[in-house]
Amino acid sequence: MNKAAKTATLGDVAARAGVSTASVSRYINNPDVVSADTGQAIADAIAETGYIPNLLAGGLASSKSRMVAVLIPHLSDSIFNDTIEAMSEELASAGFTVLLGLTGPKGERHEDMVRASLARRVDAIIATAPQTQNTSDLLGRSSTLFIQIWELSEETPGISIGFSHEDVGIDIARFLFSRGFARPHIVTADGVRARKRGEAFKQEWLAQSGREATETFVDIPSRFGHARRIFADLRRLDAMPDVVVTGSDYLAQGLIIEAQASGLKVPEDLAVMGFGNSSLAGDMRPTITTVDIDGKRIAREAIAAIRHASTGAEPQASVVNVGFRLIARESA
Amino acid sequence: MNKAAKTATLGDVAARAGVSTASVSRYINNPDVVSADTGQAIADAIAETGYIPNLLAGGLASSKSRMVAVLIPHLSDSIFNDTIEAMSEELASAGFTVLLGLTGPKGERHEDMVRASLARRVDAIIATAPQTQNTSDLLGRSSTLFIQIWELSEETPGISIGFSHEDVGIDIARFLFSRGFARPHIVTADGVRARKRGEAFKQEWLAQSGREATETFVDIPSRFGHARRIFADLRRLDAMPDVVVTGSDYLAQGLIIEAQASGLKVPEDLAVMGFGNSSLAGDMRPTITTVDIDGKRIAREAIAAIRHASTGAEPQASVVNVGFRLIARESA
DNA sequence: TCCGGCGATGATAGCGCTTGCAAGAGCATC
DNA sequence: GATGCTCTTGCAAGCGCTATCATCGCCGGA
Numbered sequence: 001m002n003k004a005a006k007t008a009t010l011g012d013v014a015a016r017a018g019v020s021t022a023s024v025s026r027y028i029n030n031p032d033v034v035s036a037d038t039g040q041a042i043a044d045a046i047a048e049t050g051y052i053p054n055l056l057a058g059g060l061a062s063s064k065s066r067m068v069a070v071l072i073p074h075l076s077d078s079i080f081n082d083t084i085e086a087m088s089e090e091l092a093s094a095g096f097t098v099l100l101g102l103t104g105p106k107g108e109r110h111e112d113m114v115r116a117s118l119a120r121r122v123d124a125i126i127a128t129a130p131q132t133q134n135t136s137d138l139l140g141r142s143s144t145l146f147i148q149i150w151e152l153s154e155e156t157p158g159i160s161i162g163f164s165h166e167d168v169g170i171d172i173a174r175f176l177f178s179r180g181f182a183r184p185h186i187v188t189a190d191g192v193r194a195r196k197r198g199e200a201f202k203q204e205w206l207a208q209s210g211r212e213a214t215e216t217f218v219d220i221p222s223r224f225g226h227a228r229r230i231f232a233d234l235r236r237l238d239a240m241p242d243v244v245v246t247g248s249d250y251l252a253q254g255l256i257i258e259a260q261a262s263g264l265k266v267p268e269d270l271a272v273m274g275f276g277n278s279s280l281a282g283d284m285r286p287t288i289t290t291v292d293i294d295g296k297r298i299a300r301e302a303i304a305a306i307r308h309a310s311t312g313a314e315p316q317a318s319v320v321n322v323g324f325r326l327i328a329r330e331s332a
Numbered sequence: 333m334n335k336a337a338k339t340a341t342l343g344d345v346a347a348r349a350g351v352s353t354a355s356v357s358r359y360i361n362n363p364d365v366v367s368a369d370t371g372q373a374i375a376d377a378i379a380e381t382g383y384i385p386n387l388l389a390g391g392l393a394s395s396k397s398r399m400v401a402v403l404i405p406h407l408s409d410s411i412f413n414d415t416i417e418a419m420s421e422e423l424a425s426a427g428f429t430v431l432l433g434l435t436g437p438k439g440e441r442h443e444d445m446v447r448a449s450l451a452r453r454v455d456a457i458i459a460t461a462p463q464t465q466n467t468s469d470l471l472g473r474s475s476t477l478f479i480q481i482w483e484l485s486e487e488t489p490g491i492s493i494g495f496s497h498e499d500v501g502i503d504i505a506r507f508l509f510s511r512g513f514a515r516p517h518i519v520t521a522d523g524v525r526a527r528k529r530g531e532a533f534k535q536e537w538l539a540q541s542g543r544e545a546t547e548t549f550v551d552i553p554s555r556f557g558h559a560r561r562i563f564a565d566l567r568r569l570d571a572m573p574d575v576v577v578t579g580s581d582y583l584a585q586g587l588i589i590e591a592q593a594s595g596l597k598v599p600e601d602l603a604v605m606g607f608g609n610s611s612l613a614g615d616m617r618p619t620i621t622t623v624d625i626d627g628k629r630i631a632r633e634a635i636a637a638i639r640h641a642s643t644g645a646e647p648q649a650s651v652v653n654v655g656f657r658l659i660a661r662e663s664a
Numbered sequence: 665t666c667c668g669g670c671g672a673t674g675a676t677a678g679c680g681c682t683t684g685c686a687a688g689a690g691c692a693t694c
Numbered sequence: 695g696a697t698g699c700t701c702t703t704g705c706a707a708g709c710g711c712t713a714t715c716a717t718c719g720c721c722g723g724a
Contacts, residue, residue: 007474009680020704025682035702050473055451056397057680059388060709067452070432075407075417076611085407088434092441097448100402100432102420109424116429119387120399141382142339225615254615260592261617279408283557283586285593341710352674357712367672389710392679 008049017045028053055097059121068306069099069117071127073107077223077250079276080128083149083295087126090299096123096306103129105220111135118142124306130192131156145309147302150293151193152319161301161320165193168291169200171326172273176243177208179332181271184213185241187230187251191220194247197275201245214241222247222275227254231262242271243332249274249281252288256331271332286330297322340381349377360385387429391453400638401431401449403459405439409555409582411608412460415481415627419458422631428455428638435461437552443467450474456638462524463488477641479634482625483525484651493633493652497525500623501532503658504605508575509540511664513603516545517573519562519583523552526579529607533577546573554579554607559586563594574603575664581606581613584620588663603664618662629654 014021019038027034027042034042045051059065068091072080088098099122101113107129114135117125124145130153131139131146139146139158146158153160176184184205188198198215205213216233218226230251234240246252252274259270266272266286274281274290281288301320346353351370359366359374366374377383391397400423404412420430431454433445439461446467449457456477462485463471463478471478471489478490485492508516516537520530530547537545548565550558562583566572578584584606591602598604598618606613609624633652 010682011680021681022683022704022706023702026703029682033702038702050469052447052450052470052474054392054453054680056388056391056453057709058682060386060392060711061680061682063682063709065388075420076413081408085434088407088432092434092444092448097452098432100420100430102417102424112424115384116424118384120429121386121388137382138384142384224612228615257589257617280556280582283560285589342712343710353711354674354676354713355672358673361712365672370672386710389679390712392681393710393712395679395712 008051009054010051012049013042013045013051016049017041063121064310065121065123066095067097067099067120067122069101069113069120069122069125069127071101071103071110071113071117071125071129073103073105073128073221075102077221077225077248079221079248079250079278080150082276082278083293083298086295087299087302090296090303094303094307096303103127111138114138118144123310124302126302131158145306147305149298149302152321154319159305159318159320161298161305161322163293163322163324165196166200168275168324169197169202170204171324172197172245172291173201173204173208173213175326175328176245176273176332177205181243181332182209182211183239183241184243184245185234185237186213186215186245187222187247188215188217189220189222189247190217194220194222197247218251222251224250224254226251227258231255231258235262240270243267243273244270245273247275249276249278249284249288249290252290252331253280253284256284256286256288267331273332277327281327282329284331289329289332290327292325292327294322294325340383341386342383344381345374345377345383348381349373395453396642397453397455398427399429399431399452399454401433401445401452401454401457401459403433403435403442403445403449403457403461405435405437405460405553407434409557409580410553411580411582411610412482414608414610415625415630418627419631419634422628422635426635426639428635435459443470446470450476455642456634458634463490477638479637481630481634484653486651491637491650491652493630493637493654495625495654495656497528498532500607500656501529501534502536503656504529504577504623505533505536505540505545507658507660508577508605508664509537513575513664514541514543515571515573516575516577517566517569518545518547518577519554519579520547520549521552521554521579522549526552526554529579550579550583554583556582556586558583559590563587563590567594572602575599575605576602577605579607581608581610581616581620581622584622584663585612585616588616588618588620599663605664609659613659614661616663621661621664622659624657624659626654626657 010021010024014024024042091098103110103113110129111134126147128150130148148160149162151160151162152164186198188194202213252272255272256266259266264270274288277290277292281290342353342356346356356374423430435442435445442461443466458479460482462480480492483492483494484496518530520526534545584604587604588598591598596602606620606622609622613620613622
């Protein structure tokens with residue numbers, strides 16, 4: 001192993017196999033188009049030289065980078081993690097490389113990340129946040145596919161794959177009402193989606209029960225660490241709610257722990273609803289009633305869209321609704 | 333916004349600014365080397381054309397991609413998340429793009445990811461897993477910088493930035509002994525690092541107390557969901573331990589919850605030690621005694637190493653010990 | 665006045681790959 | 695035996711940028 005030796009190039013492989021670089025390139029990208037004999041010769045040459053394709057060069061030449069940017073707010077306690085994990089695995093097995101962009105809890109760095117992604121000439125940008133005015137300008141100019149996930153948005157250019165947050169709010173309201181709860185309190189994170197769920201929930205609750213639900217706001221994201229303060233706020237309410245609706249399983253878990261620590265029983269004294277069906281939800285004591293989002297499905301739809309776009313065909317359905325599932329467990 | 337228009341290139345900007353492409357390139361990569369006048373002209377031209385550099389082309393030409401691959405086992409319930417988050421932010425602000433590679437809990441896809449990273453000609457690969465025989469061959473041939481984090485490894489080529497897992501085991505043993513615990517039980521994940529901590533812990537405990545610690549093994553990674561089974565196992569032991577040592581705060585949290593659910597008080601009836609100082613550790617009830625790893629520090633050291641290597645200088649210190657800090661809280 | 669030196673700029677040869685185009689080979693058809 | 699296909703292959707022109715080298719003023723010192 002001569003460490004100083006320059007890495008082998010397509011040309012080296014071609015020379016060794018006694019064919020043209022074009023054939024080697026064809027073999028690598030689509031083995032079937034070369035004859036069996038040359039194919040074998042090339043395969044041998046690749047093995048002997050330890051050739052590793054240079055995808056920078058390949059991307060430049062073909063103007064297809066086979067890279068996809070995944071933009072999310074943050075990593076820890078994130079309700080997106082399961083989706084991102086599924087996304088990353090599906091993308092990898094489809095031959096795409098994932099560029100990770102953390103945009104900050106409030107999307108402070110969203111535009112920077114979009115810009116960086118465009119500079120890398122990614123084939124698509126998958127983001128949990130919508131396009132902003134600035135980013136649409138950028139994207140419009142480059143015609144890069146923009147896929148917004150966890151959302152159904154008709155307005156934004158590009159496609160969106162997700163579910164209706166309004167419907168989630170409505171379903172939760174109906175579910176809790178049917179379970180006989182009387183004084184729900186909703187903890188809404190300071191973001192568009194959570195607000196949509198919150199509004200829909202409150203309206204539907206009013207429609208069902210004729211009474212108003214109470215509400216608290218928290219900084220985005222809804223995380224475990226917020227629970228102490230929120231629980232303390234709850235205790236200060238005129239009437240303690242009988243169920244609290246949260247925007248993430250992490251926060252739900254936190255509230256359950258706080259409630260128990262102060263002697264309340266969950267769900268008897270206080271019930272709690274989560275959101276996201278993170279892996280912890282089914283393992284918590286009590287298990288957490290929550291809303292499941294099918295991350296794998298979102299990932300597959302996203303890849304299908306990327307594939308479709310790369311054929312040059314006209315964009316098809318620009319809004320894909322993957323739905324959600326309310327999972328009734330012990331906590332509410 | 334003419335969507336069909338080809339994206340502007342360096343040449344377009346140069347033409348518009350009335351300078352050569354070389355000058356534009358210089359301006360972009362190092363604004364100071366061009367005169368103020370041309371600089372201004374170029375800046376205007378860039379703004380007018382909406383130019384976004386093509387980093388694929390740039391990387392090809394300079395053979396510096398300014399991309400760094402970050403390879404981790406998985407995303408959810410991961411003790412690495414805080415480190416990765418820090419890493420990603422530091423890298424982004426240093427102008428690097430992060431390639432995310434999920435290698436699978438047992439590193440099933442480690443080699444694939446290394447190969448993909450090399451094909452992208454990343455400037456460095458940062459991984460939590462060590463090089464394997466196959467990957468060293470690959471890396472040796474390409475002379476790409478390999479940085480192993482969360483580990484101190486003299487053997488592997490490349491550099492490693494982390495801490496001594498043996499020392500962690502020893503410190504935990506001493507700490508628990510000094511707190512007066514008598515029957516520790518250690519839950520060891522099925523991975524090299526956890527084993528190192530486990531062995532060191534057991535030896536040191538024996539040395540301190542003259543008695544053996546009991547041990548259980550779990551599948552890697554140590555996650556929240558394992559807690560039920562482990563706790564059940566604990567109850568079946570001849571003598572219930574008075575403290576259990578885990579490999580992650582998630583698992584520790586799970587055990588605390590199980591213990592409480594079955595009527596035990598933590599730490600009075602059963603104490604629990606975590607590992608990693610994830611954000612939840614300080615917010616749990618009771619707060620979790622754990623070991624803190626300075627993720628930001630690891631990130632900064634990694635970037636320093638990448639910077640150093642890119643100057644072409646000889647590799648400096650190949651093992652950087654960032655240490656760790658045992659944080660005594662309520663759970664043990 | 666002349667020359668060395670220096671800062672700023674342009675011309676240009678690649679970086680390693682992809683792909684349209686053309687050409688050669690093999691073969692069935694009439 | 696000529697014609698027209700299909701299947702493989704090679705040639706060569708880029709893809710958009712960086713970096714080396716040469717050039718051109720211009721200033722200070724001799």
